[in-house]
Amino acid sequence: SEDFYRKADKLNVIGQLAAGLAHEIRNPLTSLRGFIQLMQSSGTNKSAYCDIMISEIDRINSIVNEFLIIAKPHATSFRKNDIRIILHNVVTLLEPQAVLNNIQIQLEVEGDFPLVESSEMEIKQVFVNILKNAIEAMPGGGMIRIALVAQTNSILIRFNDEGNGIPDNLIPRLGEPFFTTKEQGTGLGLMMCYKIIADHKGSIMINSVVSEGSTFDITLPLSAGE
Ligand code: ADP
Numbered sequence: 001s002e003d004f005y006r007k008a009d010k011l012n013v014i015g016q017l018a019a020g021l022a023h024e025i026r027n028p029l030t031s032l033r034g035f036i037q038l039m040q041s042s043g044t045n046k047s048a049y050c051d052i053m054i055s056e057i058d059r060i061n062s063i064v065n066e067f068l069i070i071a072k073p074h075a076t077s078f079r080k081n082d083i084r085i086i087l088h089n090v091v092t093l094l095e096p097q098a099v100l101n102n103i104q105i106q107l108e109v110e111g112d113f114p115l116v117e118s119s120e121m122e123i124k125q126v127f128v129n130i131l132k133n134a135i136e137a138m139p140g141g142g143m144i145r146i147a148l149v150a151q152t153n154s155i156l157i158r159f160n161d162e163g164n165g166i167p168d169n170l171i172p173r174l175g176e177p178f179f180t181t182k183e184q185g186t187g188l189g190l191m192m193c194y195k196i197i198a199d200h201k202g203s204i205m206i207n208s209v210v211s212e213g214s215t216f217d218i219t220l221p222l223s224a225g226e
């Protein structure tokens with residue numbers, strides 16, 4: 001039956017996720033093991049080894065953290081939230097990281113702004129991920145523009161960066177678990193964004209031009225109830 005296939009499909013996705021997670025965690029664990037062996041056998045530069053080991057442990061930690069949020073069952077509370085406030089808080093949170101990278105963040109709000117039935121924690125997580133990606137895409141600095149537009153029965157949140165952009169052939173792969181082009185990436189950020197926005201019955205649209213920049217359009221219905 002259709003239900004059977006849906007379940008089989010779900011199991012398949014979980015299996016892929018588990019395999020990916022195991023793989024992603026095994027890499028830093030293997031390197032940690034190697035460094036501990038090195039430290040056992042010689043009196044060489046222990047402090048340099050420690051730095052690498054700490055960064056590998058941090059990496060495992062961030063993979064597990066992002067994964068936990070994805071795995072958490074959909075039990076979050078939906079309330080009527082002011083998206084402007086959530087966005088403002090996230091921008092303040094990421095401001096130091098932006099300044100360090102010579103990046104300015106410009107926030108623009110159009111019109112009277114409606115409340116959106118949403119999970120504040122989850123939406124905050126989406127904004128953090130999208131903005132972090134934008135910052136990481138702009139090693140040479142520049143401007144990130146965020147526009148909030150009220151539409152009939154929905155809102156649009158547009159994130160525009162002047163980063164390195166995404167080649168057309170990679171856009172369909174965004175949000176695939178563990179898909180990353182970064183040395184230190186987890187490839188879980190956008191996957192989480194897609195899941196959260198889908199839970200809110202919204203959508204994410206991506207437009208990008210290589211070496212010019214990217215635009216992420218998030219649409220959220222004012223009410224996610226069916
Ligand atoms: P991660 O940031 O850990 O790599 P994400 O799921 O957040 O994982 O992003 C997946 C990939 O999507 C990134 O590695 C990058 O190639 C691409 N990407 C996402 N956002 C942007 C952006 N604003 N500009 C350029 N590339 C991006």
Ligand code: MG
Nearest residue numbers: 129133189190
């Ligand atoms: Mg990311």
